Amino acid sequence: MDVALPGCYAWADRQGGAAMPHDHGHDHSELDDMTARVMALETLLSAKGLVDPAALDEIIETYETRVGPRNGAAVVARAWSDPEFRDWLERDATAAIGSMGFTGRQGEHMMAVFNTAERHNMVVCTLCSCYPWSVLGMPPVWYKSLPYRARAVREPRAVLAEFGVTLPEGTSVRVWDSTAEMRYLVVPMRPEGTEGMSAEDLARLVTRDSMVGTGLALAPEAA
Amino acid sequence: MNGPHDIGGHHGVGPIDPATHHGHYHPGETWEPRAMAITVAAGFGGHWTIDESRFAREDRPPQEYFTLGYFGIWLAALQRLLAERGLVTEAELAGGPLENGTVPPKACLSADQVAAALARGGPVDRDPGGRQPAFAPGDLVRTRNLQPRGHTRLPGYARDKVGRIAHVQGFHAFADDSAKGDRAAAEWLYTVVFDAETLWGMAEGAGDEVTCDAWEPYLERA
Numbered sequence: 001m002d003v004a005l006p007g008c009y010a011w012a013d014r015q016g017g018a019a020m021p022h023d024h025g026h027d028h029s030e031l032d033d034m035t036a037r038v039m040a041l042e043t044l045l046s047a048k049g050l051v052d053p054a055a056l057d058e059i060i061e062t063y064e065t066r067v068g069p070r071n072g073a074a075v076v077a078r079a080w081s082d083p084e085f086r087d088w089l090e091r092d093a094t095a096a097i098g099s100m101g102f103t104g105r106q107g108e109h110m111m112a113v114f115n116t117a118e119r120h121n122m123v124v125c126t127l128c129s130c131y132p133w134s135v136l137g138m139p140p141v142w143y144k145s146l147p148y149r150a151r152a153v154r155e156p157r158a159v160l161a162e163f164g165v166t167l168p169e170g171t172s173v174r175v176w177d178s179t180a181e182m183r184y185l186v187v188p189m190r191p192e193g194t195e196g197m198s199a200e201d202l203a204r205l206v207t208r209d210s211m212v213g214t215g216l217a218l219a220p221e222a223a
Numbered sequence: 224m225n226g227p228h229d230i231g232g233h234h235g236v237g238p239i240d241p242a243t244h245h246g247h248y249h250p251g252e253t254w255e256p257r258a259m260a261i262t263v264a265a266g267f268g269g270h271w272t273i274d275e276s277r278f279a280r281e282d283r284p285p286q287e288y289f290t291l292g293y294f295g296i297w298l299a300a301l302q303r304l305l306a307e308r309g310l311v312t313e314a315e316l317a318g319g320p321l322e323n324g325t326v327p328p329k330a331c332l333s334a335d336q337v338a339a340a341l342a343r344g345g346p347v348d349r350d351p352g353g354r355q356p357a358f359a360p361g362d363l364v365r366t367r368n369l370q371p372r373g374h375t376r377l378p379g380y381a382r383d384k385v386g387r388i389a390h391v392q393g394f395h396a397f398a399d400d401s402a403k404g405d406r407a408a409a410e411w412l413y414t415v416v417f418d419a420e421t422l423w424g425m426a427e428g429a430g431d432e433v434t435c436d437a438w439e440p441y442l443e444r445a
Contacts, residue, residue, distance in 0.1 A: 038254040038298065042261055044315055048325065050268060050305075054334035056260035062341060063247070063259075104344035105263075109393065111414075126231030126378050128277055129293070134344070138259070141244035144293050150233040153380065157427045162239050172430030177231065179376045180412055180436035181273075181347045182392050214241070 068137030071102045072185055073206035075135060076217075077199040079112070080190045090114065093185065097135060107134025107183055113176065114187045115213075120171050121186045122160070122213030124152035125178040132183035136208060143212065153177055163214045175213075186213040193220050224372055225379065227288035228281035232380040232423065248294075258294040262301050267332040267340050271304050274402035278374035279303045349409035351394035356411040356439070362388045363445040364415060366437065374402030377441045381433075385445045386417040389434060397438050410438040 045051040075097055079086040088096040093110040097103075110132060113121040125131065126149045131139035142148050151159050156173045160166070167173070176184045188210040194202060197220070204223045209215030230236070248255040266276065279300035281288070291299055305311045309326040312319075332340055358364060368383040369375060376398045392412040400408035416434045419426035 034252070034295070035254045038257050038261070040318060041298070041302070041316075042257065044311060044321075045261065045265065045305075047321055048311060048328065049331050050310060050328045051261055051264045052331055052333050055264050055332045055337050056257065058334045058337040059260040059263050059341070060256045062337065064256075067341070104342040105340075106344065108344045108346040109348065109395075111390070111392075124231075126380075127228055127376060128280065138247040140241075141246055141249060141293075142239050142241045145239060145244060146230055146233075146289070147236045147239045150230045150236040151239070152231075153433050154232045154423055155427050156431065159239060163241055167428075172432065173428060174416070174432045174434065176414075177378065177381075177433060177435045179378060180392070180398065180438070181395060182412070182414070182436050209241070 063133070063138045067102075067133065069135075069206075069208035069211065070203070071100075071137075072132070072135035072208070072211045073203040074199070075100060075102070075112075075185065076187050076206045076211065077202035079187055080194075080202055081199045089187070097185070102134045104134050106130070107132050109182050110135070110185060111182055112185045112187050113174075115189045117168070117189070118171060120167050120173050120213065121176060121184075122152060122156050122173060123176045123178060123184045123186060124149060126150070126153055127177075127179060130178035130181075130183065132185055134183075135185055136211060140208070160214065163209060165214065165216060186211050188213075188215075188217040191217050191219050224278075224282060224374065225370060226281045227283070227285035229379045231378045252294075255294045258298050262297050264332045265301060265305070267330065269329050270308050270310065272396075272401045272404065272406060273345065274374055274396075274398045275404060276300060276304060277398075278402045281374070347396040347409075348393045349396060351409075351411070354394070354411070356391050356413075358388045358391070358411075358413060358439070358442065358444070360388050360390060364388060364413075364442040365445040366415070366441055367443060369441060371399065373399065375399050377437060378435060380422055381415075381417065381435045381437075384417055384421055386415040386421070386435075388413050389416040390414040392436060395438070397440070399438075399440070410440055412436055412438050413442065415442070 046053055079089050089112045093112040097110050115121055129139055129144040131143060153175050156175050191205055205218040207215050210217045280296050302316050306313050306316060311325055312322050315322060363385060365385050366377060366381055366383060369377055392414055394409055395412040397408045397410045414434050415437050416432050419431040419433055422433055
């Protein structure tokens, strides 16, 4: 078989590849090794007709620019401002969210969980890294980390403290361990002093972490 | 399996440090997005289920699981899946010349198919065909003490524990069987809520709870 080297190594060249300075304690030969290994795998799979390098660019680009927490923020802001939509979101989150154009991979089966003064919801996947990609994009490194996965279920309040969140007296915590294909979107409490704000302005108060339950929505003066 | 991935509730794992780890990838690790995309694209080839890929990630010695790093595990699992199915050979993965006679791929996701494929995803709800859920919201259930060698999605911390059915979520592909390549097996799926005290001996705060999503074979009436 004739192997054309796919013209896809811009990703390594663009970034300066292995020569790129980085800020944590990895051995450089290890980074070189991983870069070389991924390049070799991409070349092999491309030659076998298993992956198309242009499709890889498209997947990366999708989750860098088009599918991310702004999707979820739009859902939350609408739920805050439109009672009918809020009810739909509570009854059938997959359909309600899908009606806004947010569907698909790792968001096929959605449930929205609503924070109240009595209950704060928080989401984890202790067994791997399940996360609602269709509304929040890719999970952050901390969400996939062993410390978050190990601790969120046992000591959610200590975890919240590391995110700078202290819950008021009388608020209980429910941690949702995403052990199947249900994906959970936390709808944070609407901040005070936001009466009359447009859904677009409200969406700016909705952080990614507030939709995982490790944060709260921002106060209007903080946004 | 009683594997290294099942770490919910473990002590001594250190701080989370969200300010440092807020990105999708580690800074400077330009291979990580590429590894993500290769894995996602290859998954659309239809040669394995999502549960087979999860098992390929978790089924490895703890020292490996804890040192490969997140996307390092993805790569190791992808290579195993590719070789197991004969799509590539071990020699090719080791850098050897291309060989003839490997299994031809069923599909190759092209750039113009990406948006539609991601927007479609892979729904796992199936037709229950008249099967009714055995439990209803409010029912008390006990999780079975299941410890299979294969893939399962009942975390160790939630085995043999009494909880309450909070939601009937649908009739979904059953992970334990799907991880063996059985695409037809499906079961009723429930969200079960446990008191934190039941799981950990004590609760960090009054009224704190943890939920797991559990298929019917994981549960018996309490």
